[in-house]
Structure formats: C-alpha cells, structure tokens
Amino acid sequence: MNIYRSSTLGESFQTYAKVTINGVEISRENHIQVKIKQKLLTHNRFEILCPSEAFNEKNSYPLTNSQNLHYTYFSVHLIRFNETTAIFQGVITGVQHRVQDGYPYIILKGQSATHLMDKNINCQTFVNKTLKEIVTAVTDKYKDNRLQVLISPETTEVLPYTVCYNETDFQFLKRLAMRYGEYMYHNGEYLVFGKGNQIRTEISEGEDFQEYSLNVISKPQHFIRQRYDLRNDKVIKEESNQLYYPDQKNLFHVKSVRASEKYSIQPQSGYSAPDLFYGDAQQLERAVQRKKLSHESTILATAKTDNPRLRLGDTMQMNAWTKEKNKLQPIESYRITEIEHSFTEEGYTNHCEGIPFEQKIAPYLDENAYPHIDNQIAIVVDNNDPESLNRLKIRFYWQEEHESTLWVPLMQGHSGGGQGAHVIPEIGHVVWVDFFGHNAEAPIVLGSLYSGNQKSGFHTKNNDLKVFQTRSGTKRIVNDAEGSIKEEDAAGSFIKFEGDGNVTLNVVKNLSIKVGENMNVSVQNDKTERVNHNTYYYSENLSNSISDNKAERIGNYYYQESGNANIQTLKGSLLMRGTTLSVLQGGDDVKISKG
Incomplete structure (x- = not known):
C-alpha cells in the first residue's frame, strides 16, 4: 500500500491534510490517508490510515499504544497556499490494526462530536x-x-x-x-x-471541477390538509395553492417547480392529527407552508472537485463552460447536502451534492415525525380546566416533578352539549392514557386505575358490590348478594332498597319534602308515626275520613279553637265526661234539646 504524504505541507496549490491527535501532529512525519463523509442529519465519519510507527508500535504487539486513542479528540486541517481552508474535528471511536503486504497499519475511525x-x-x-x-x-x-x-x-x-x-x-x-x-x-x-453561517465558495469547471450534473425531478405541488380543532369544535382546512411564495432566483428551480405544478393537477388530500389541546389558528397554515417549500426541492446538483474549501452546509457557486459562448457562465448556487472528502497519494478530491441555496426548508421534511409511544400510566396533577372541557393535566412517571402535560382530553362514557357523564378524576389519581397515532404529544385519558396505594375498599370474594363513591364519602352501593341498592351521603344519611321489598330511609338531621302540586300517600296495612317533640300542621282545609274508629290520647292539655264547630254522632250516643268539673258555656245562650 502506498500512502502519500505531501512534501509541500500545504505551501503550494496541492492540498495538505494536517492531522492532529490530542494536540500532536501525526501527518508531518508519516504518510497518511484521510476520508471524511458528511451528510445532513448524520454524524461526520472519519477514517485515517497511517503507518504503525506513528504510534511507536511497528515492531510491537498490535495496538500496544494505539488502542489508548479511544475517545480522544483529533482534528483534520485542509491547507493550501499556507492557508487553512477547512477544519474538521472529531472523536476517535475505533482503532484497527491491519497488516497489508507485510506492513502494519493503523486505521483510526472517528465521528464528529455530535456522536x-x-x-x-x-x-x-x-x-x-x-x-x-x-x-x-x-x-x-x-x-x-x-x-x-x-x-x-x-x-x-x-x-x-x-x-x-x-x-x-x-x-x-x-x-x-x-x-x-x-x-x-x-x-x-x-x-x-x-440557517447556519453558510460560506460561499465559487468553483469553476476546468479549474475546480471536471465533472458535474444537474438533476431535475417533479414533486406534487398541490395538496390539502385538514385538522379537527377540539376546543372550537370545527375542522380547519388549508390548501397549498392559497399560499403565495415569491419566485425562486434559481432559474432551473423556477422552471422545475412550475412544471411540477402543471403535472400535479389533482391536489393530494391529507388529515393532520387532531389539535386536542394546543396550537393556534395559524398552526395548520404554517405546516402547509413548510410542506409546500419542502416539495419545491426539485433540483439536485452534483460535482467532483478538488477545492478544499467546500464543507457540508456551505454554498458552492458553480460556473460551467458553455461551448456556445465559449466562456464560463454561472449555473446557480447550491447548498451542499452531502460531501465526501478524500486525501490520498493522488491528492485531495471531494464528491458533493447540493440543492438550490434559496431552499429554506430541508427536503427531508416529515410532518409525521412525532415521538412514538404506547399506552401509559400517569398521575393527575390538575383537574380545574379553565375552559370547562373536563380536561386534565397529567404527569407521566418518566417526567420530572416539575413537568406535566398541557390540558389533556378525558374520555367519557357519554357526552354532549349540556348532557352526558361528568366524572373527573381527582388530583393524585392514577389514570390510563392512550395516544392518537402513538404520538407522545397527543395523549387522551381513557380512565382511572386502582393501585397498591389507592384501593376501592369494596372488594368481595364473589364480586358482589358495584360502587360509585366520591372523595367526600358519598356513595352508591349495589349489592348483588342482597339485591339491594344504597345511596348514602358523607354525613351518614341514606336510603336503602333492601332487596326484600323493604326500603329504609335514615336521615341523620333534618328531612325536607317539597311537593309542587299534589302528594298522595297510600299504605296497605298499618302506618306508625313517632315524633319525640312537637308536630305542626299548616293547611287551608283538613279533612279526615275514618271508616271505623278514631282514638286520641293526650297526656296533659287538649285545646281546640275554631270559628264554628259542629259535633254530631250519626249512629249512636254522644258522651262528654269530665273527671271533676264539666262546663258547657255559651256567650249568649245555651240550648240543650232532646230529639
């Protein structure tokens, strides 16, 4: 293997790769090769090939010293005409010992610090x-x-x-x-x-590059997005052709976008995740705008150059030779989206790809790039929904103490305007949470759960009880073993349907009955009323109809007063008796007659 070391060390037009590990340059005295791969959304990847004597282990046991380079920092400086044109920094993540043609080499593999x-x-x-x-x-x-x-x-x-x-x-x-x-x-x-700090580098065919290509593709430009807004109970619709964008400066770009617009006559329809608890009226419009700009990525430029100033994310301003005019002409500027640098015995070269530098939105836009999650358990931290939509703030167990969701919808068994169930979990309760489309940013509470510290207290062997109880102690108990139903308040007052045909009403303090119109009480057998103190009746008229006997026993004083009084016996005698004195008195006269 022939590994090249530049004798000029960057003093001429030939590019020199200066490699430094932990502040020590290894490229000045050693023949090296360097490969650097850069691409959007990924770590930069490095491969440095150098002789083993660079680490004093040519005649030593393999990796005696070089294996200690793991996770050390290094840098690669590209130098031309004594000027550093580009710097690449990284961390060594792998060390390999390789013997080729009887000669030992060390291959250092690394990644950018994003690793x-x-x-x-x-x-x-x-x-x-x-x-x-x-x-x-x-x-x-x-x-x-x-x-x-x-x-x-x-x-x-x-x-x-x-x-x-x-x-x-x-x-x-x-x-x-x-x-x-x-x-x-x-x-x-x-x-x-x-956006970054793009550095613009002008490159020309014949000077910096010999090979290049311009690739034009078509993408749909018309689409519709809809989203349901829970808070306002309406569907929001946004169309891409309702949005205006200024023409791009890149002529190739302009023509390809206009051609794509003619190509996609029928708009693509899509439905965005429902906006359950956040967002504003312009949220969907901004999403559609990003989608539109992303779909305008219809030009891809590629080139093989020897210009060491080009880096990922920077702009290459390209000039190409036109035979028609016999001169260089600009073919627009492109943001580099992928580039591979190579420094070998043949010198420095790079292969790069780019899109029009005016492209504000990256071509890899994915509107569905949400965090994926499965059903979860959470704790209720707030239930006082300021918009009265019965929503909850919850905290998942993986969230910090100070973290929580925003207001999350709560599923009810029945709901509607002015009707339905209204049962809101209390603060501190454990709830079961699902997510729309497995999106961690779109939770919905399905219901509550009991836990080791939160038990109902109504468990029975045969599952006899069906209970609804609130935090104050009010409850409704349906007992299948008895066939009974009991409604009880926090003070202990209750009404119980005993399950055997009997009903018990127990009132701890006062009982008030208010009837808007008529009240009828029908008792088939006996009726007993016991009042320990006083009884008062207030009525316009009072009629008593007794089919057999009536007995009144008064322990002390009996007093009756009326405007007129008429006492008659229809069948038998009238007996009025006083144990001592009896007085029958009239204001004017007293008449006693027979027959």
Whole structure:
C-alpha cells in the first residue's frame, strides 16, 4: 500500500491534510490517508490510515499504544497556499490494526462530536418553548468544549408541547429537524441547527471541477390538509395553492417547480392529527407552508472537485463552460447536502451534492415525525380546566416533578352539549392514557386505575358490590348478594332498597319534602308515626275520613279553637265526661234539646 504524504505541507496549490491527535501532529512525519463523509442529519465519519510507527508500535504487539486513542479528540486541517481552508474535528471511536503486504497499519475511525449526543436515551418535555430554546437546552449539556453549536432555525413560533421520549439527544434534535424542515448538520467545527453561517465558495469547471450534473425531478405541488380543532369544535382546512411564495432566483428551480405544478393537477388530500389541546389558528397554515417549500426541492446538483474549501452546509457557486459562448457562465448556487472528502497519494478530491441555496426548508421534511409511544400510566396533577372541557393535566412517571402535560382530553362514557357523564378524576389519581397515532404529544385519558396505594375498599370474594363513591364519602352501593341498592351521603344519611321489598330511609338531621302540586300517600296495612317533640300542621282545609274508629290520647292539655264547630254522632250516643268539673258555656245562650 502506498500512502502519500505531501512534501509541500500545504505551501503550494496541492492540498495538505494536517492531522492532529490530542494536540500532536501525526501527518508531518508519516504518510497518511484521510476520508471524511458528511451528510445532513448524520454524524461526520472519519477514517485515517497511517503507518504503525506513528504510534511507536511497528515492531510491537498490535495496538500496544494505539488502542489508548479511544475517545480522544483529533482534528483534520485542509491547507493550501499556507492557508487553512477547512477544519474538521472529531472523536476517535475505533482503532484497527491491519497488516497489508507485510506492513502494519493503523486505521483510526472517528465521528464528529455530535456522536457524544447519541449515547443515552432521555425523556423530557418542553412547554411553551421556541425551537431555538429547545435546541439550546439540549446542547447546553455539551458546552464543555466538546461541542460548538450554531442555532438559527427558520421556525420561530412558540411550540406549546414538545416531547422527547426514549430518544438520545441527537435522535431528538434530528426528529425535530425533520418535523419542521430545519437543516441540521456538523460542518466540521460546529453543529448547525437551522440557517447556519453558510460560506460561499465559487468553483469553476476546468479549474475546480471536471465533472458535474444537474438533476431535475417533479414533486406534487398541490395538496390539502385538514385538522379537527377540539376546543372550537370545527375542522380547519388549508390548501397549498392559497399560499403565495415569491419566485425562486434559481432559474432551473423556477422552471422545475412550475412544471411540477402543471403535472400535479389533482391536489393530494391529507388529515393532520387532531389539535386536542394546543396550537393556534395559524398552526395548520404554517405546516402547509413548510410542506409546500419542502416539495419545491426539485433540483439536485452534483460535482467532483478538488477545492478544499467546500464543507457540508456551505454554498458552492458553480460556473460551467458553455461551448456556445465559449466562456464560463454561472449555473446557480447550491447548498451542499452531502460531501465526501478524500486525501490520498493522488491528492485531495471531494464528491458533493447540493440543492438550490434559496431552499429554506430541508427536503427531508416529515410532518409525521412525532415521538412514538404506547399506552401509559400517569398521575393527575390538575383537574380545574379553565375552559370547562373536563380536561386534565397529567404527569407521566418518566417526567420530572416539575413537568406535566398541557390540558389533556378525558374520555367519557357519554357526552354532549349540556348532557352526558361528568366524572373527573381527582388530583393524585392514577389514570390510563392512550395516544392518537402513538404520538407522545397527543395523549387522551381513557380512565382511572386502582393501585397498591389507592384501593376501592369494596372488594368481595364473589364480586358482589358495584360502587360509585366520591372523595367526600358519598356513595352508591349495589349489592348483588342482597339485591339491594344504597345511596348514602358523607354525613351518614341514606336510603336503602333492601332487596326484600323493604326500603329504609335514615336521615341523620333534618328531612325536607317539597311537593309542587299534589302528594298522595297510600299504605296497605298499618302506618306508625313517632315524633319525640312537637308536630305542626299548616293547611287551608283538613279533612279526615275514618271508616271505623278514631282514638286520641293526650297526656296533659287538649285545646281546640275554631270559628264554628259542629259535633254530631250519626249512629249512636254522644258522651262528654269530665273527671271533676264539666262546663258547657255559651256567650249568649245555651240550648240543650232532646230529639
């Protein structure tokens, strides 16, 4: 194997790759090869081939020293005319000992520092945060000189509820980039999320590149998106042809988009996840706008160059030779979306791909890039819905103590305007939660669960009891063993249908009965009333009809008063008797007659 080392060390037009590991340059005295692969949404990947004597182990046991390079930092500087044109930094993630043609080599494999973000899975929620705030919070954990970041997303709106669920930090940011069409990449020095700081490099056919291609494709440009808004109980509809976008500057781009618009006559229809508890009136419009811009990615430029200034995410301004005019002419500018650098005995080259640099939304936009989740258990932390929609705030067990969802819908057995069931779980209750489309950001509470610390207290061997009980102690108990139904309040008053035909009413304090019109009481056998103190009757008229006998026994004083009085016996005698004195007195006269 012939491994090349530039004798000029970057002092001439030939590009030199300076490789440094832990601050020590290994490329000056050793012949090396370098390959660097860069692509959007991925870690930069490196492969450095060097002789084993670079690590003093040519005649030693394999990997004696080089295996200690695991997880050390390195850098690759591309130098031409004594100027550093590009810098690539990374972490060594693999060391390989290889013998070829009898000569030992060491192959160092590495990745960009974004690799450190791809180690441990996390669960986290962000409430009312912008995309920039979310990305900043995630990347701040790596600010100890391991990772430099540039955060400037196109998406600026406040995101009501964003979930990271069982994802590494890198997977989480990658999914957000896909969902909102943001560019995400490591350009060699910085992790870029959003617009970045694109460096424009002019390259010309015959000077910087000999091969290139322009590829034009068609994509649907007309589509309709609909979404149900629970809070306002309406379906929101947005069409892409209702949105206006200024013409792109890239002429190839303009023509391909217009051709695609003619090609897609029938709009594509789609239904977005229902907006259950957040979002605003413009949410769907922004989503459609992103989709429209993403579908305008219809041009792909490729080139093989020897210009060492090109990096992922930067812009290459291309000039191509036209035989017709016998001169170089611009063929537009392109943001590099993928590039592979190679430094060998033949020098430096790269293969790159790019899309029109005006493309604000990344071509990999995926409006369904939601966090996937299965049914979960949660705790109710708030049930006072400010909009009276019977929603809950809940906290999943993987959330921190200070975290919770926004207001989540609660499924009821029956619901409707001014009707249905109204049973809201209490704060602290355990609930079972499902998710629309397995989307962790769209939960819905299906019902409550008992747990080891929250038992009903009504368990029976034969499952005899069906009970509804509130937190104050009011309850309804249906007992299949007795055939009874008991309604009881918190004070202990109850009415019980005994199941044997009897009914018991027990009132701890007072009983009030109010009848709007008539009241009829029918007793087939006996009726007994016992009043320990006083009884009062208030009525306009009182009629008593007794078919047989009437007996009144008064222990002390008996007094009757009326405007007129008429006492008659229709069948027998009238007996009035006083134990001592009897007085019959009239104001004017007294008449006693016979017959």
